[in-house]
Amino acid sequence: MYRTNTCGELRLADAGKEVTLAGWVQRVRKMGGMTFIDLRDRYGLTQIVFNNADNAELCEQANHLGREYVIQVTGKVAERSSKNPSLPTGDIEIMAGELKVLNPSEVPPFTIEDDTDGGDDLRMKFRYLDLRRPSVRKNLELRHKMTMEVRRYLDSKGFLEIETPMLVGSTPEGARDFVVPSRMNPGQFYALPQSPQTLKQLLMVSGMDRYFQIVKCFRDEDLRADRQPEFTQIDCEMSYVNQEDVIDLFEGMACHLFKELRGVELKRPFIRMPWAEAMKLYGSDKPDLRFGMEFVELMDILKGHGFSVFDNAEYIGGICAKGAASYTRKQLDQLTDFVKRPQIGAKGMVYARVEADGIVKSSVDKFYSQDVLQKMKEAFGAQPGDLILILSGDDAMKTRKQLCELRLEMGNRLGLRDKNKFACLWVVDFPMFEWSDEEQRLMAMHHPFTHPKAEDIPLLDTKPEEVRADAYDMVVNGVEVGGGSIRIHDSELQAKMFEILGFTPEKAQEQFGFLMNAFKYGAPPHGGLAYGLDRWVSLFAGLDSIRDCMAFPKNNSGRDVMLEAPAPLDQRQLDELQLAIDLKEK
């Protein structure tokens, strides 16, 4: 037995007990004839005291301990004379009687503190040391708690967790697959699943009724800050349900998680916002509703007054930033620069301040009478002290997206995006298809298995671009944390969908024949949803990136710099797989 207690559990009531602790040396301090050691483990920190007067030899040993040494200490729990109220164990200390070094440590390459001196690359290379920092460890603890609560909730609702295979078939529709060569079937490949979508639908066909799985998924995409080649989904599917049934159940799960993990009681039902409204009011299918600042469209008011930029625009819209009329010219220039960045791409920005007396002063005063500007003010419901920011452009959707970025930026600047406030909603009534300039065809906005709205089915033949889907996304604080849809369960409707998406019947059969055939043997109506676990955890942890809620993430080149993976294979392995590397000239 290495320890009687952890470093986080001893209290004043334990005073007098003989205990043995084991852990890492966080800090060694010498004061007078005493040596103090902060001993750390996952559970906390306990102060160990070595008294030179009592045992000079032991104290001398303690003086030679380095940071991150692993030690075992036996001694008596004693009340501290100067207590540390910020530490759960701060009322006590251990008067050491025995000390054993279980493993020494070289000096770690960065400090094991929340506020570390280690850069990102170094911390990733020594991730096993980075994970010792309490702030990082807490994210993994939160992740564990979240998956436990998800499972408890879904189990209580009759869901079965069913494992679907990781070695499946490649489906070129969608993102790029990671593939796995098969040695037993030379020249053939498995793919790692981008999601268990078709398999969970087959489980519904098989009568499993309510399925879930917390499951690794894989996408071979170029990476961004919040993307990883492998990520984890809370994947769910239910039979004999309509959209409202699914939304209701998973809204319940979200509320359960918020309550258990953050102590937050959310008001139900969440707002259900049609996709078209979200685009019109916020320029986004994942609006951040922690603050208002809805878009106001100004075509009627501002067009036709001789300002050619607006006169030629297909869209003019703005936002009203409460109390920001005091923004300086410099701040306004920064905002103009912000919207003109290539990632956003606006041509310029018009602003207008509502002064104390109600008069509107704008950057385009020479084109507009105060009368027109007052009408504009009223359209925003703007008050003295408010700042109005306006964008325009020749593509309404693009301009709305630019205005969305500006709105979020103003939200940040005005402190309206508090990480401890949560605004949840469902975006519903998504379009079924979106046009792809690259592919020159309609693409499924969610995926090809999504059920069109019953009342829009007649439009499939005539105006497919107007068809809406029984699809829904859950959005929290401007982040899409999950989404799903009611699925097609009719093999003919599914075949029609593939036809609209440009599949020949042969290609559809080749790639999704197993699913369409399954639908011929009594497929029940079904639908579901998938939550991104990594995003949920990072939301609850207040992180900007999903990386720090994963134990061993990969960098932006898809590399694990700790394991040094990927790496070249032995020739013997390539031979067994009957593969050759065929590097292109650069």
Place this chain on the structure above:
Amino acid sequence: MYRTNTCGELRLADAGKEVTLAGWVQRVRKMGGMTFIDLRDRYGLTQIVFNNADNAELCEQANHLGREYVIQVTGKVAERSSKNPSLPTGDIEIMAGELKVLNPSEVPPFTIEDDTDGGDDLRMKFRYLDLRRPSVRKNLELRHKMTMEVRRYLDSKGFLEIETPMLVGSTPEGARDFVVPSRMNPGQFYALPQSPQTLKQLLMVSGMDRYFQIVKCFRDEDLRADRQPEFTQIDCEMSYVNQEDVIDLFEGMACHLFKELRGVELKRPFIRMPWAEAMKLYGSDKPDLRFGMEFVELMDILKGHGFSVFDNAEYIGGICAKGAASYTRKQLDQLTDFVKRPQIGAKGMVYARVEADGIVKSSVDKFYSQDVLQKMKEAFGAQPGDLILILSGDDAMKTRKQLCELRLEMGNRLGLRDKNKFACLWVVDFPMFEWSDEEQRLMAMHHPFTHPKAEDIPLLDTKPEEVRADAYDMVVNGVEVGGGSIRIHDSELQAKMFEILGFTPEKAQEQFGFLMNAFKYGAPPHGGLAYGLDRWVSLFAGLDSIRDCMAFPKNNSGRDVMLEAPAPLDQRQLDELQLAIDLKEK
């Protein structure tokens, strides 16, 4: 809303209620002026009644329903006149008022019954229909319950479930890896983990203290009945523990599972049997202790009496089958044939019957006096009516393994291997190394991270083949359901281990440098265990193969015949990966 109730929940107390059910048509029967339908879902079976006298049109519709049609029925719950006590809903039936076909079904390729007419290949191709059979569905339900209970237990013991990556580095030591080409790092490959062994050790270095994960693992091996290319481990690791701590905690988990899932109270502690004893008494490192029939060694008694087979043997041993003296000559010939099968490889078998008067009659009577045979009888403690079976050979280990097979066969024949009886034990004190004729070097019996027994460490330099390890397997009914070890946490001892295993320091550094380096920064003593989830479920379900406790297993060629995976890739995908197929001539 598709249903008010499931097909498994209505009882006599619900009589009179108006309900709506949805499910699959199991059976349609016409009797007199009535049509009866058994409606099935995951939760059960409910009888629906259509009365021709009440509604001839509706009854006519019902008569046209086929097997596996998905229907929705609304009607009144009524008490049955002839109740069916074998069905939980057998006291009631639904008097149908409305009927809607939600989805028709073609005639399924096999009957959806526990006792189906579908062959293995057909059922695998239509696995989504096979899973509708209650006996198969129950295995998945059991699997769900088991993982829930495992998580509850480990969570209550302070374990954190931490996800380790699926895209890791390839480690040629051990079984063959599945590999994944990296598009972003051309010419380089990830590997899918054979187990998260090194990663969970790094989590211990990172201070996570108690880790577990229910995780997919991958091995590219030629398949057998109880092997699958992907399988699931309950993977666990703990810090600051010795062997007894680990064994105690996971014995507790096993008891928890047996109690919750099978209602079986196991006696603790389980037997701890040294490996050497298991080999000597049962010829196996996973003895089936549901029955005795221990080996008795007979070298002293039977050697040197002129029977050259025994006189030249390095090992002579036998078992005593209680009450089997009545075996006919034909039965004994079958047993001889059994041990002579090439998979077992014995040269022959000697038998001896103890007759009613105590006299021993053997197949080698001409070489042995009754006096010697009586000594043999005493060695077995054999009684009148018992049958003694003896094997010999020039390699003790090989002969013991043959005798092990014979013992298990006799256990089967005598009905001693009841699937509802459970005999659990720990096999401990495994040898650290075993000699590989193929590689002509010592190989790690468990893996290279296993800690040698402290008292055997001096033998590492002198007689490594005699070193025992702090390794342990849990065995239930002759199946190894899990195993683990205390790990090395000292980088020098780890380096020495690699040296004994024939690694150059450079090779060891290249492959396991990340782990040996981690050990330099304060690695705590640690150890753990991994259970095979698939084997646990099949054990609890009474299955012979792990295949039926997986939703979508692969066949013996590693193929998913339902998904038709693996399959050739598009050339575009190969080009992106900068790979070429390089098929060898056959």
